[in-house]
Amino acid sequence: MKVSVPGDKTRKIASKEHNAYVAEGVDKHKATQTAPSSLLKPFSEDFQHSLLARQKSLETQLCKFLGDPFYCNQGFILYKGDSVDLLQKLEWSNIKLDLTVTSPPYNIGKEYEDVMSVDEYIGWCCTWMHQVHRITETNGAFWLNVGYLEVPDKGLCVPIPYLLWDKSPFYLLQEVVWRYGAGVSTKYRLSPRNEKWLFYIKNPQKYTFNLDDIRDPNVKYPNQKKNGKYRCNPLGKNPSDVWEFPKITTGTKRSSKERTGHPAQFPLGIVERVVKASSNPLNLVFDPFSGSGSTGIASVGLGRVFLGFELREDYCKIAVDRFKNFIREKKKEQGKICKQMSLF
Secondary structure, eight states: OEEOOOOOTTSGGGSTTTOHHHHHOEEOOOOOOSSOGGGSOOOOHHHHHHHHHHHHHHHHHHHHHHOSOSEEETTEEEEESOHHHHHHHHTTSSOOEEEEEEOOOOSSOOTTOOOOOHHHHHHHHHHHHHHHHHTEEEEEEEEEEEOEEEETTTEEEEEHHHHHTTSSSSEEEEEEEEEOSOOOOOSSSOOOOEEEEEEEESOTTSOOOOGGGGOBOOOSSTTOEETTEESSOTTOBOOOSEEEOOOOOOSTTTOOTTOOSOSSOOOHHHHHHHHHHHOOTTOEEEESSOTTOHHHHHHHHTTOEEEEEESOHHHHHHHHHHHHHHHHHHHHHHHHHHHHHHTO
């Protein structure tokens, strides 16, 4: 049901003749969950046992090379420290990554970064991306989320993918455009409303890609045929390389429930799709810039083991508190399901 928007004929932007939202109304705002319901589904006892066994095995190996983690529980392993240093130590082990999903600092002066020159930033990214490549499984993948930065005397909003796309040994399979509605408003240029995800693989001949797990069932013409055969897969359509996910919002009435105190948080929904597409249950998913723990929560919620690195202790605490809250929500959901089953 649409919610009406008050009109005002004295303002062009608020008149039905010029604004379709005033004429037709807007979708009612829905409160977001702390996590998508698909991440809260309980696992079978056998699978839960396998997941914990996989975590304990990895934890034993990690402790030999990295020391004790900041936090480790139910498939979520988090280390506090510099990513380059920790990755160097990780290379000494036999641990291999199945998937890396990350969003590094953009070098734009956020509270969690020291601004470098553009060349220094590219060199730093080159270092840790090469490290990640060396410890990635042959059929593994690397998803990189980056925005924009200023290149002095060259450009104000230069897409970081232009600077980094070929700076690692990974094979770039494609660029995915993440489109969102809310964002920064500007006066002397167009308002930015997208960021990029670069989808890399290690071996272009053999890599994990579970298309059926991420198909979009919202097909406009599901029964359309060509030469007597249905045109669309019965599970849905390929979601394409343009993804629409709302940003994590702030504000008294519209703040996302998954919002944390981290200033640069991407939504669980988008990383959930990435983890489903490019990894399998019990795989090891890695984030060298863990931040608020979005990659970790999506990974554990889908039955993967997560390994994260985070430099700042306050962000480590945010991620752990968020994960603990997620586990509580997951247990509540399991309780509801058990209660419903007992009624039959």
